[in-house]
Amino acid sequence: MKRIVILGAGPAGLGVAWRLSVLGHSATVLEREEAVGGMGKTLKVGQYKVDYGPHTFHVRPTKESEAIIESIRPFFGDNPHVLIRGTRVFLQGKYYVYPLELLQVLTGVSPALSARIIYDYVRATVGSFLRPPQKEHSFEEWGVRNLGRTLYDLCFGIYSARVWGLPTSQISSKQAQRVAKLNLKNIILRTLGIKADPVTYFAKYLYPQEGISVLFENMAESVRSHGSQVLLQSPVKRLIRNGERIERVVYERDGREIEAPCDAVLSTVPLPVLAKMFDPPLPQPVQDSAARLRYRSLVLVYVVLDRERLADWHWVYLLDEHFRCNRISEQKNVGPSMVPLKQTVLCVEISCFKGDEIWTGSDEELFDIVWRDLSKLGHDLKKSELSSYFVRRIDTAYPVYELDFEEYLIPALEGLHKVRNLFTLGRHGLFLNNSMDDNVLLGAQLAEYIDRQGCDSGAWLGQMLEHMNLRFQGK
Ligand SMILES: Cc1cc2nc3c(=O)[nH]c(=O)nc-3n(C[C@H](O)[C@H](O)[C@H](O)COP(=O)(O)OP(=O)(O)OC[C@H]3O[C@@H](n4cnc5c(N)ncnc54)[C@H](O)[C@@H]3O)c2cc1C
Known part of the structure; x- marks a missing residue:
């Protein structure tokens, strides 16, 4: 022993x-x-139970994942929710399913933008076929080579710079670990409905009833x-x-x-x-x-609304340049009994470095930033629906992969x-x-x-x- x-x-x-x-x-x-x-903690604030942002347990279609879930299943308690991934991105005023489907994006944006995406994408793909890179150092190099400049900027570049607080030319290509399979082969496989890589494209989660x-x-x-x-x-x-x-x-x-x-x-x-x-x-x-x-920190602003639900997604990534917040999750959509029937709680994430003006911002200042972004989503939000809000902070939320x-x-x-x-x-x-x-x-x-x-x-x-x-x- x-x-x-x-x-x-x-x-x-x-x-x-x-x-x-x-x-x-x-x-x-x-x-x-x-x-x-x-x-992975659930907070109890008044009558609300909320997690630190979305915290669902991934069920991956691999032997290792199945074996570990089998052995810890009793710890999820009675009748855990089995959720099918309901993730979205908000891009140019519209919601899209995440992981992104190329066809959906092409048909969703304006014809001129769509033509630019295709042109850049084909150019980048042919370019990297003819001149395979010796080494990709930065996240930006990885993205532009795999997706073309336009699609990369729209879907990853602007968002990632905000999340990491650095230009993506200064972020290592290793940061692409979660999205590394968004190359042509995988986009075609997914468009045809054939399942691609289980590390990135799993779709199932387990979640205990009470958090x-x-x-x-x-x-x-x-x-x-x-x-x-x-x-x-x-x-x-x-x-x-x-x-x-x-x-x-x-x-x-x-x-x-x-x-x-x-x-x-x-x-x-x-x-x-x-x-x-x-x-x-x-x-x-x-x-x-x-x-x-270095670590990136997070400020989480929880907004309680007197409305039964805002949307049906589990969480949504905010991609456009005019947003300051990164992601919004709606607790009720993963754990319906954790929030009173007639209300809903949104958790809005703002990334920052410990000690900067976001980290040290007052609750009122942070709420104002969040409310401005929420109002851009088009759900006809009214201030009269606001019941309350509260703020929490995580100092070491994400390791930052700088170039070296x-x-x-x-x-x-x-x-x-x-x-x-x-x-x-x-x-x-x-x-x-x-x-x-x-x-x-x-x-x-x-x-x-x-x-x-x-x-x-x-x-x-x-x-x-x-x-x-x-x-x-x-x-
Ligand atoms: C916003 C957000 C959303 C996420 N969503 C998901 C998700 O949906 N699904 C998912 O699978 N993962 C998610 N994650 C990732 C998940 O939170 C982490 O993978 C996981 O919590 C890491 O576990 P850990 O034990 O390594 O670290 P931690 O959870 O950070 O645990 C470390 C512990 O060490 C303690 N500690 C620190 N210093 C000391 C000390 N000196 N003495 C004693 N104790 C100390 C801390 O208090 C803490 O309890 C998310 C992360 C974030 C930030």
């Missing part, structure tokens, strides 16, 4: 703790917040029932190491510092934070590399894993824009690894770098 201390009770931390405890190991999960779930938290609360309960611990309001402060091994984890609880001895530490906290936790400190170059990794991010990421990961009994995982531990199902699955795989191979993380890092490489290629 190994004594494993896990930093963070989000999907990754709980995924690994659940599987470790089933395998008979002793896991102690330390979570700084007062509830489990990490970003995504249910999944993680039940998972935490299972960890406890196997004799392991999930400790809330217990932020980790230091990792005491002796050479290449962490011997004790120091955390705070009820104003006191407590030490937990361990055989291994599994961390899901952001790499820049983790790199500074060691006592004695890690070599300066490792800390410097980790410190250069791997020059810092790889040395940071390698330097950290020189501490042989440290394993990093999850969205922040791998600096990977992945989803909850990925993180639960990776957590379960890490538990199996430790059970089989013990507490040396050398081979695990190799596996993760391979996994990340595949994801960066959109696989």
